[in-house]
Amino acid sequence: MNYRDKTDISATILEVANGGASKSKIISTAFLNHSSSLQYFKMLLKNKLLVYQEEKRMFKTTPAGIQFLQLYHLMSELVM
Numbered sequence: 001m002n003y004r005d006k007t008d009i010s011a012t013i014l015e016v017a018n019g020g021a022s023k024s025k026i027i028s029t030a031f032l033n034h035s036s037s038l039q040y041f042k043m044l045l046k047n048k049l050l051v052y053q054e055e056k057r058m059f060k061t062t063p064a065g066i067q068f069l070q071l072y073h074l075m076s077e078l079v080m
Contacts, residue, residue, distance in 0.1 A: 011072045023041075
């Protein structure tokens, strides 16, 4: 597996959570351990890129998170 920086991991979490996903689905799909996932959830929630829907017990990517993903993919295309 290639080295992933914070931006890559954040983008993966936001992609998985786009449309809604449980914590365990995000952790397993993004290949994170529990302790590191908590740091990412905290950062993404604080920056309003991710929201937790308590009634559904799911995380969901916000419009700001979707904008982040669009810019992330644009930048990835430019450097490839």
